[in-house]
Amino acid sequence: MNRDWRDCLRERLEDFVDSLVVQGAKQADFYDAIVEEVEHLRTAYERDPDPAEDRPGAEAEEPSNEWSGALP
DSSP states (O other), X not given: OOSHHHHXXXXXXXXXXXXXXXXXXXXXXXXXXXXXXHHHHHHHHHHOSOGGGGSTTGGGGSOOSOSTTOOO
């Protein structure tokens, strides 16, 4: 797999961490929080890989054919 996306990920994470450290967060605490949140995301993904399908009313979001140019 191409490593370019990993380089981009690293750069964005560094910028993200720096932006919050400047606001007063401790870097070590921030890294711990990132790891904890990634684990939560991983667990949620294992339970439900596509949570968007489970949203109430998701079926109602389909486009309507009730517009003036719709076929009869």
